[in-house]
Amino acid sequence: MAATQGHPHLIIGAGIAGCALAFAFEQAGKPFLVLNDEVGDAASAVAAGLFNPITGSRFVKTWMAEEVFEHLHPFYQQWQALLGKTFYHPTPIIRPFGSIAEQNTAIAKTAEPDYATYIIATDLPNELQNLVEAPLGGMVFGQGGWVDVPTLMTSMHNWLWQAGRYQLGSISPSDLSEANGLVYWKEQPYQSATFCTGYRASQEPAFDHIRFSPVRGEIIEVQYDSVAEQWPNLAVSKGIYLLGTPGTNRLRVGATYNWRQPIPETSPEGLAELCSELDQVLKTTYQVLCHQAGVRPAIADRRPVVGLLPGCNRIGILNGLGSKGTSLAPWLANHLVDFYIHNKALPMTVSPDRFRKKQNPKQTI
Numbered sequence: 001m002a003a004t005q006g007h008p009h010l011i012i013g014a015g016i017a018g019c020a021l022a023f024a025f026e027q028a029g030k031p032f033l034v035l036n037d038e039v040g041d042a043a044s045a046v047a048a049g050l051f052n053p054i055t056g057s058r059f060v061k062t063w064m065a066e067e068v069f070e071h072l073h074p075f076y077q078q079w080q081a082l083l084g085k086t087f088y089h090p091t092p093i094i095r096p097f098g099s100i101a102e103q104n105t106a107i108a109k110t111a112e113p114d115y116a117t118y119i120i121a122t123d124l125p126n127e128l129q130n131l132v133e134a135p136l137g138g139m140v141f142g143q144g145g146w147v148d149v150p151t152l153m154t155s156m157h158n159w160l161w162q163a164g165r166y167q168l169g170s171i172s173p174s175d176l177s178e179a180n181g182l183v184y185w186k187e188q189p190y191q192s193a194t195f196c197t198g199y200r201a202s203q204e205p206a207f208d209h210i211r212f213s214p215v216r217g218e219i220i221e222v223q224y225d226s227v228a229e230q231w232p233n234l235a236v237s238k239g240i241y242l243l244g245t246p247g248t249n250r251l252r253v254g255a256t257y258n259w260r261q262p263i264p265e266t267s268p269e270g271l272a273e274l275c276s277e278l279d280q281v282l283k284t285t286y287q288v289l290c291h292q293a294g295v296r297p298a299i300a301d302r303r304p305v306v307g308l309l310p311g312c313n314r315i316g317i318l319n320g321l322g323s324k325g326t327s328l329a330p331w332l333a334n335h336l337v338d339f340y341i342h343n344k345a346l347p348m349t350v351s352p353d354r355f356r357k358k359q360n361p362k363q364t365i
């Protein structure tokens with residue numbers, strides 16, 4: 001094992017998954033190389049980057065919330081320090097109630113000790129009074145916020161490039177081989193190789209055993225007309241989310257979910273759906289400045305996939321981040337680095353083998 005320590009780890013794909021894995025290797029002091037094809041369809045390039053521990057009309061805690069959010073905050077803070085850029089924005093999340101039933105569910109949650117740490121206030125802040133429709137009031141949740149993913153990715157790609165750790169290129173599992181505990185690509189040895197290739201993994205035969213269910217998402221940026229009312233440091237979630245750049249009157253509004261046509265292209269239907277939802281939440285008129293689309297790499301059971309490919313010892317996958325790329329990437333990247341370096345077992349719930357009858361014995365918990 002000692003003889004293999006100096007070889008780099010290979011990461012294929014440089015969206016939020018590949019970049020988080022690169023940063024986790026950097027933190028562990030291990031060498032790595034990132035290979036990215038820059039086709040221009042990365043979901044990370046259009047993601048609003050919202051992270052939110054309490055979601056849905058039933059106000060449920062998101063999957064593995066405690067563990068995931070414990071990793072998230074220090075990870076992004078240390079990542080900002082490395083890159084010398086600000087892209088991590090902890091922000092209260094405002095939930096205006098959509099119905100009396102929702103209001104009752106939320107109020108009932110205040111009595112549950114598990115939720116107390118997430119609830120900041122049980123009424124809405126005054127700053128939103130002239131901007132957001134909320135006849136039934138609402139609730140304010142903490143430990144959420146957003147990551148400016150495009151800024152993060154551009155800064156990380158530049159940093160990798162300058163460090164000589166970024167290459168342009170495309171690669172598939174059939175380009176790799178394993179021998180003597182190492183992975184070989186173009187006759188060069190690597191300690192491991194990990195595919196972080198987003199929704200396009202669903203088109204790759206080597207990943208046929210994984211039940212991908214890619215979802216197209218569309219998002220718009222708008223400028224609203226009331227210049228007197230600038231957006232406070234808050235995110236609003238009411239069916240859609242409204243993320244403002246504080247001190248401006250610009251908002252990112254998203255997102256749609258379309259399983260039927262998982263292609264990274266905008267549609268008139270997507271635009272109409274977002275505007276119709278926004279009309280019900282925003283009190284002022286607005287103009288649409290920008291309309292974008294991407295495909296979320298989602299899995300049929302809505303859990304990520306992290307682990308080795310069948311029959312492989314050092315070739316793995318980190319994928320299936322779905323609509324939670326910014327919250328899941330730090331936790332999963334840290335787990336995968338612990339697995340490659342310290343042989344620490346990965347959680348069974350994220351195993352890529354879970355869709356087959358026999359489970360991978362290297363994955364437990």
Ligand SMILES: Cc1cc2nc3c(=O)[nH]c(=O)nc-3n(C[C@H](O)[C@H](O)[C@H](O)COP(=O)(O)OP(=O)(O)OC[C@H]3O[C@@H](n4cnc5c(N)ncnc54)[C@H](O)[C@@H]3O)c2cc1C
Nearest residue numbers: 013015016017037043044047049050171198217294325326
């Ligand atoms: C409209 C929209 C809004 C969203 N909003 C949010 C949000 O608010 N919060 C949130 O957490 N998530 C959000 N998401 C989801 C989020 O975008 C994804 O979870 C996340 O970006 C997935 O990251 P990834 O790195 O797995 O994939 P990607 O970002 O798609 O990156 C994959 C990378 O791999 C490269 N690649 C692919 N194949 C190869 C190959 N064979 N060789 C080399 N390189 C390859 C691609 O060029 C790309 O750079 C949103 C998604 C959409 C579409």
